[in-house]
Amino acid sequence: MEQEPNGPLYEAFCARCTGTNINAQTLLATDYLNHFNEIIMLLEMVPDMPDMLEECRAWEPKSYPDHFRDSSFSDRDLAVEAYEHVPARFKDPFEQTIGQMNELVTLTMDRMEEVLEDPEQLRARGRTAGRALQRLIDVASAIIHGNQVALHQDEIDQLMGI
Template structure:
């Protein structure tokens, strides 16, 4: 598999591709705009997690079929922390959207802005970790580190 991914945007070490993170760029960009445009909360609610394979199946990524296949061969030393980081990102994005919707329903635009900006920063840090894993690091953030970022 490593030989097949040479010359592509798939890491020959981890067999992962950073293109998957574009899915999270969408929610991060929307969250960044929410403090100035609270109406975007409903657009944020339309964002849903996508599996690695589902992302590539629906993408225009040149080597999308190879990316899906390579993911299945990703060494556990990278796959496990990568999947754990993605699960944290999915949970954080969904819980933030739910909290923002509650705040909107209560007319608390200050809370909406704070929730959006805090989650955006945390998601960016997690995305940086996911990118590092894609490029060969095997580290993750534990829940206490995420809670510290979120001020919990």
């Protein structure tokens, strides 16, 4: 059950996160975004090495708690535990943005596969996807740092040229 901001559990987690790499207001950590930086790097390699698309396909979405359970992040246990207490005003747009990123990665791989034999189109689609994913990472990072923002689907569609 999520605590209301300023509730005793929320306040306790804010205090525990102070001085760590977890934002003491949102109870979120930017380290999670490394999961997406990894796929962006792989996608950027596809135009020069089309066989990398297979490695991209091996990448899978990972929930915030699962990312930290599998990581060597110094405060990983705290990150997992605190996630249950992230206020909805941050968690909802954060999860929406992450969902959009996961969808965009899948769409990008499908779109790149369509033009695998056309290096020019492959490069163009990779660039477009990279910019769109970076924009979403920026949104997720802003949320992690306490801003209540999210992109709407029409903005995502515009980024992808749909």
